[in-house]
Amino acid sequence: MRTVNSRATPRAFSMDTSCVRSFRYPFDKGNATMPDVPEKPPAANDSSSDNAHAYWRANVRLILVLLTIWAAVSIFAGIIFVEQLNRVSIGNVPFGFWMGQQGSIVVFVLLIFAYIKGVDRIDRIYGIDEDEK
DSSP states (O other): OOOOOTTTSOOTTOOOOHHHHTOOOTTSTTTSOOOOOOSSOOOTTOHHHHHHHHHHHHHHHHHHHHHHHHHHIIIIIIIITHHHHTTSEETTEEHHHHIIIIIHHHHHHHHHHHHHHHHHHHHHHTTOOTTOO
C-alpha cells in the first residue's frame, strides 16, 4: 500500500481570504439604504399591468409560432419527406440528407431574424420601442 506524504499534498480549500474580508455587502449595517419599494403592489386591473400582460402574450405567441415552424421543418423535411426530397441533389448530396443535417440550422437562423423583426413590431405596437429619438 502506498503512503501519501502529508506535507506534499495541497490542502483543500486553502486560499487567501484577505481580499474577501475587506468587501462589504451593499446592505450591511449602515453601509447603504434599502432601495425604494412601493408600499403596495399595483392593482391587478391596472392598465399598465394589462398592457404588460398583453405584450408578453404577443411575445409568447410569436415564439410559439416560430418554434412550431422550426419543428415542422425539422420533422417533415428531415424525417418524414426525406425520400421525396432525396430525389433532388445539391452537388452530390441528396436534398433530404442536407435538410436533416443543415436545413434545420439554416431555418433556425432565419427564424432568429424573423423573431427580431416580430419583436420590433410588437414593441412598436405596445409602445416599448427602443429606437425612440
